Amino acid sequence: MVVPWKVIGVLGLVLAGFGSAWQVQDWRYGRQLAEQARLQAESLNQLAQAAAAAQQAEQDKRLALEQRLAASEQTHFEKLTNAEKDQALLRDRLATSDLRLSVLIDATDVAKGCDVSATTGAGGVDHAAVRARLDPAHAQRIIAIADTGDRGLIALQACQDYVRTLSDGSAPLLRSEHP
Known part of the structure; x- marks a missing residue:
């Protein structure tokens, strides 16, 4: 069977079209992956800065x-x-x-038999209080x-x-x- 050159040319163009489509698709996905990687790196950088702060x-x-x-x-x-x-x-x-x-003594408690005088000396603070040293x-x-x-x-x-x-x-x- 003889394949006409036109058929081979059309098949070549179709295959080239598919190849070009695949290449364009590959470039598009590559750009999307690169963009996602950039966004992820920015997010990680922001998280690292927040953690450091x-x-x-x-x-x-x-x-x-x-x-x-x-x-x-x-x-x-x-x-x-x-x-x-x-x-x-x-x-x-x-x-x-x-x-x-010294301590103050209850002057009304005569049962103790304390005979300390009630007079204060020159350096005394309490006036007329009975005290015992x-x-x-x-x-x-x-x-x-x-x-x-x-x-x-x-x-x-x-x-x-x-x-x-x-x-x-x-x-x-x-x-x-x-x-």
């Missing part, structure tokens, strides 16, 4: 919290040091008899108890300040650190 904000919060806690710790340390100095001075004054502790050893124990109480109150205040500082919006930061 969020991380920086969390670091800034943490730094601010650490600074507030350091200031609170410094204040607590100063209060504790001042209380210790005051207690040491008070103990020294009691030991040297520069200061004497405490033994220096007992006074030292009272001062030690007061010192322990002062330390406890200062420690309690420091703990309360610490909890207040943490609850001022920093709790999510701390929860995220401990899974």
